[in-house]
Amino acid sequence: MAAASARVDLDGKPIKPMTICMIGAGGFIGSHLCEKVLTETPHKILALDVYNDKIKHLLEGENASLAERIQFHRINIKHDSRLEGLIKMSDLVINLAAICTPADYNTRPLDTIYSNFIDALPVVKYCSENSKRLIHFSTCEVYGKTIGSFLPKDSPLREDPAYYILKEDESPCIFGSIEKQRWSYACAKQLIERLIYAEGAENGLEFTIVRPFNWIGPRMDFIPGIDGPSEGVPRVLACFSNALLRREPLKLVDGGQSQRTFIYIKDAIEAVMLMIENPARANGHIFNVGNPNNEVTVRQLAEMMSEIYAKVSGDQALQSPTVDISSKEFYGEGYDDSDKRIPDMTIINRQLGWNPKTSLWDLLESTLTYQHRTYAEAIKKVIAKPTAS
């Protein structure tokens, strides 16, 4: 009889230890997933990435029992013959590798399309040929714009959830015209989803597709000039954190009217763990993973972050905490935006019984505490440095 403490899945069946090939393990989501897998399960990780700074604390053996279950392979999946061998050694493949910062979609559309579609192809192929289960990270951006956004501004139908809630098995994918190169990312992600789905239908590939809705938290992206390029433009959490740390106004693109639902990375990782350990319930499904209760406009996000940062840093908020900027000036030609993103949670609830827990205020408070602790001193030094005359 199994020990009372044996790990069991949602159907009460014991979970066997597995080897997970995690591609893109050195990124934001990968670093949190590695931490969770190592600290709470007996599974092993083959961690593939070109960088490992965000998982160094796991690799360097501060805790030897964790470090012995993770093996880092510095691999660029664009061109490395070791990829198939590592996939063959695994029970499960998780693919997180991608270019996924909006500033790149319209300025580096070729790299974006190659990264999100072409470079993912061999991963799908090796999984299919070697009968390996695949969890692939897509994006909520595959929904593009809401149907409601095409209605007249004063239409009462805009208030009807049927016109804006995003459902995995019903909502269409609505992108802008080809010259709006913003959609290069969403379109590449959509095509790789379709290919994975077809591999499942025609060749029996066991797959799960994850559509994250703005997961945020510690270790997301970089702070320009500190642990990333000075001219780099990360996603909104890091852009706003950078401005707060430097005591500069937060830039609101096109007035900050777009709406997003933000979810705490730690809540989202719980959902991924359920997918990993419940293949019978997760295979063949596409899952929205987001927090429908945490909706704000980008302007509201900026105001909330300014208030919370003042609290955690002890510094007074700026008199004018935000400034408007056009999308053309901020991102360049070809930018476009998703108007509103609220995930429908029916499928993930039914299959995995998962729900997000953390409020926007709480997740911003813990994330901004981390940002302040990690970066405030470094920023002070950079600002104090005399510039060459």
Ligand SMILES: NC(=O)c1ccc[n+]([C@@H]2O[C@H](COP(=O)([O-])OP(=O)(O)OC[C@H]3O[C@@H](n4cnc5c(N)ncnc54)[C@H](O)[C@@H]3O)[C@@H](O)[C@H]2O)c1
């Ligand atoms: N964070 C979110 O809220 C979010 C939302 C929607 C979708 N996603 C998707 O989730 C995945 C992970 O996102 P993230 O936020 O952790 O991004 P990230 O940029 O922090 O992580 C991606 C990692 O993949 C690695 N990588 C990229 N190309 C590679 C290559 N050719 N070979 C090896 N490694 C490579 C990068 O070095 C990086 O460490 C992406 O596919 C992204 O599109 C994330």
Ligand SMILES: O=C(O)[C@H]1O[C@H](OP(=O)(O)OP(=O)(O)OC[C@H]2O[C@@H](n3ccc(=O)[nH]c3=O)[C@H](O)[C@@H]2O)[C@H](O)[C@@H](O)[C@@H]1O
């Ligand atoms: O996170 C997600 O779910 C997906 O959405 C993101 O796209 P987006 O939400 O548009 O990217 P952010 O950089 O986080 O921007 C959010 C909003 O803030 C705005 N913004 C961004 C930065 C800034 O300084 N100011 C500002 O107003 C943007 O224009 C946008 O409307 C990225 O495409 C991916 O990481 C991911 O696939």
